[in-house]
Amino acid sequence: MMRKKETSHLFAKDITGDIVKGRQEVVINWRAGQLLMDEPTFNGGKDIGPDPFSAVLSGLVACTLTTLRMYVRKKGWDISDIHVAVNMQQRREPFQTLIERTIFFGQPVSDEQRERLLYIAKNCPVARLLQGEIIIDTDLSDDKSVRAGRGTYPPIDHEAAAVTQDYSEQL
Numbered sequence: 001m002m003r004k005k006e007t008s009h010l011f012a013k014d015i016t017g018d019i020v021k022g023r024q025e026v027v028i029n030w031r032a033g034q035l036l037m038d039e040p041t042f043n044g045g046k047d048i049g050p051d052p053f054s055a056v057l058s059g060l061v062a063c064t065l066t067t068l069r070m071y072v073r074k075k076g077w078d079i080s081d082i083h084v085a086v087n088m089q090q091r092r093e094p095f096q097t098l099i100e101r102t103i104f105f106g107q108p109v110s111d112e113q114r115e116r117l118l119y120i121a122k123n124c125p126v127a128r129l130l131q132g133e134i135i136i137d138t139d140l141s142d143d144k145s146v147r148a149g150r151g152t153y154p155p156i157d158h159e160a161a162a163v164t165q166d167y168s169e170q171l
Contacts, residue, residue: 009148011031012031013031014147014148015028015029015030015031016028016029017029017037024038024039024044024045024046025037025038025045025046025048025049026038035049036048036049037049037050037051037052037055038050038051039051053088056130057086057087057088057099059126060086060099060101060124060126060127060130061084061086062126063124063125063126063127064084064101064103064121064124064126064127065082065084066124067120067121067123067124067125068082068103068117068120068121068124069082071116071117071120072117077109077113078107079105079106079107079109079113080106080107081105081106081107082103082104082105082106083103083104083106084101084102084103084104084121085101085102085104086099086100086101086102087099087100088100099130101121101127103117103118103121105117137149138151139151139152139153139154140152140153140154141153
């Protein structure tokens, strides 16, 4: 059975964030709770939560570990201890980001397992997201209850919206 290509929101409810006057930290609201994010002290924050870069890299660590755990369980392999370390470098000209990731297994793994686990890690969903083309479409709105991608400014290009609507109806 062949599946149609489709584009849809990953989350039923938007992830949102708010700042309060006079405070550096940001409250992020996600489907089941809140997360406090902050900047390090050298950037004016109190370092009481991860900064945005740490949050992105943490997502990669979590996804790598979760994906590897699922694969190890599926294969029935006796690999219970996995450690992932990540860091990043940025070059200014030309702008480029390098994310470095190292994976350690607490048990001996065969060369065949090692090769397969490396492939699985390189293809975990967050790694694929970060390695793929990312477009950030940003709008402004006068109403904070408006869903992501549904802002009121800039004005809607009705011709482009019609093409998008026609495409959506064909799926």
